Amino acid sequence: MQHDASRLCASHPAAGIATCPHCGTFVCDQCVVRHDWGALACRECVERRRPRFPLSWEQRISLRSWWQTFATVLRQPRALFSHFPELAGPRALGFAAIGTLADQLAGEASPAQSPWPLWLDVLSVLTLTPLGAAALWVVLRLAKPETSFGTILTAIWLMDGTYGIVFAPLSALDPEGLRAGVTIALGAVAMLVVYVRALWFLTRRRLGAGPGLSAAAIGAYFTVVFGLSVALLMLADGPT
Ligand SMILES: [Zn+2]
Numbered sequence: 001m002q003h004d005a006s007r008l009c010a011s012h013p014a015a016g017i018a019t020c021p022h023c024g025t026f027v028c029d030q031c032v033v034r035h036d037w038g039a040l041a042c043r044e045c046v047e048r049r050r051p052r053f054p055l056s057w058e059q060r061i062s063l064r065s066w067w068q069t070f071a072t073v074l075r076q077p078r079a080l081f082s083h084f085p086e087l088a089g090p091r092a093l094g095f096a097a098i099g100t101l102a103d104q105l106a107g108e109a110s111p112a113q114s115p116w117p118l119w120l121d122v123l124s125v126l127t128l129t130p131l132g133a134a135a136l137w138v139v140l141r142l143a144k145p146e147t148s149f150g151t152i153l154t155a156i157w158l159m160d161g162t163y164g165i166v167f168a169p170l171s172a173l174d175p176e177g178l179r180a181g182v183t184i185a186l187g188a189v190a191m192l193v194v195y196v197r198a199l200w201f202l203t204r205r206r207l208g209a210g211p212g213l214s215a216a217a218i219g220a221y222f223t224v225v226f227g228l229s230v231a232l233l234m235l236a237d238g239p240t
Pocket residue numbers: 020021022023024025041042043044045046
């Protein structure tokens with residue numbers, strides 16, 4: 001980023017202050033957009049959705065970057081999912097696996113028997129998430145044919161990994177008998193906090209859907225995921 005007060009902004013007769021890193025346009029104080037994560041860009045590039053969030057998990061794999069990514073999903077969902085990066089599939093799946101495994105281990109340690117066996121967790125991350133992502137993708141594609149399935153899938157795997165960690169204490173501490181009511185209610189709150197906010201910013205800002213289309217796509221995602229989860233749980237319980 002260069003600073004040169006002797007040159008003028010590309011769109012105003014005002015002193016330029018910075019060069020947009022995406023297109024090289026020289027912009028003034030009014031035309032510059034400052035992102036939450038400290039980067040600058042011109043307004044046109046922001047409208048074209050060029051800036052991407054510098055996600056730790058995309059840059060390196062370590063305990064520290066895992067923790068930073070978990071915290072970012074919870075604390076900066078707007079900045080992250082509005083500018084979601086092109087995250088590699090295996091990396092995103094790795095993040096989901098860590099959170100899911102932590103939740104599973106917490107469930108094993110619980111005095112109450114977990115109704116959600118390991119094979120169901122694995123099946124969930126490997127099939128429920130892609131099917132839910134596909135439902136969301138199909139709805140968005142009706143209006144936005146250029147919508148990327150990979151962006152949706154990797155973003156939801158980050159949500160899965162985060163949800164696993166948020167839900168783990170509930171899996172571990174749940175006293176017997178309360179699971180059906182309290183755990184499901186708290187799980188639904190955790191799901192709202194982790195998924196709904198993130199999916200809203202992802203579909204509205206990153207993928208450019210209107211509010212109606214965004215709500216329909218998120219609805220399609222939850223319908224598929226909840227519908228199949230209930231079916232799998234009944235399958236796991238077996239005939240009674
Ligand atoms: Zn630009």
